[in-house]
Amino acid sequence: MRHASGQEGGSVQQYYRDGLHVPYVTAWTAEVVPQPKIIRIVGRGGEGIGYEDESPVTDRRHEALWVRAPLARGRGEPVFHRVNTHRQKHALRHSLCQVCGESVHGPQADERTLHLLGGDMPIAEGETTAAPPVHPICAMESIESCPPLGRGWVAALVDYSPLWGVAGVVYDPVTLEPLPSPGRRPHDLTHVHVGDKRIRWTLANFTVVSLHGVTAVSLDELHAMASRP
Numbered sequence: 001m002r003h004a005s006g007q008e009g010g011s012v013q014q015y016y017r018d019g020l021h022v023p024y025v026t027a028w029t030a031e032v033v034p035q036p037k038i039i040r041i042v043g044r045g046g047e048g049i050g051y052e053d054e055s056p057v058t059d060r061r062h063e064a065l066w067v068r069a070p071l072a073r074g075r076g077e078p079v080f081h082r083v084n085t086h087r088q089k090h091a092l093r094h095s096l097c098q099v100c101g102e103s104v105h106g107p108q109a110d111e112r113t114l115h116l117l118g119g120d121m122p123i124a125e126g127e128t129t130a131a132p133p134v135h136p137i138c139a140m141e142s143i144e145s146c147p148p149l150g151r152g153w154v155a156a157l158v159d160y161s162p163l164w165g166v167a168g169v170v171y172d173p174v175t176l177e178p179l180p181s182p183g184r185r186p187h188d189l190t191h192v193h194v195g196d197k198r199i200r201w202t203l204a205n206f207t208v209v210s211l212h213g214v215t216a217v218s219l220d221e222l223h224a225m226a227s228r229p
């Protein structure tokens, strides 16, 4: 059997740097490119922000304007504090693990998905997040090796997680300056609901889901889940 571009049996290629597993969603230097200037436009849904050379296909989704990023996973060096917008969307939409990129729904797995967030505030019912799910074993690996999670993390099993909106930077309709984020967790982008009028003034980085049927998972429970075959 031939394996094209390092893919084996349909599995997702994994990358390592200095002994660290590079998460699937992590951005690479070849994916970090200069962004076009933001301008004011009048579109079908009214006034908002846009690009001079905007493509209705690739630059706009859920009425928001989207950041531009090529897909070049593995090219250059990983940028651990950044996430590639396309892989984030893909992982969230298809329930792929944010660490290894494989589906979190195994053949006999629980229908629920495991979510791991930074900080020490328990995950609230209905909380919105841009973080794709994780496998228990990948969550353990992240807790052990990802510096921001070393400062605190919370995990929960979630019954369902429908699309809620986007995470991005909202621009002031008058000054066209970016507005600060009122995020609940550190370094949060602003979460804007798909029905919110501000979505036309938002430069979106990620899609956002809301978490429902939330059951908190302790470190011991996570260990037990990770050690199951």
Ligand SMILES: [Zn+2]
Binding pocket: 097, 098, 099, 100, 101, 102, 134, 135, 138
């Ligand atoms: Zn995984």
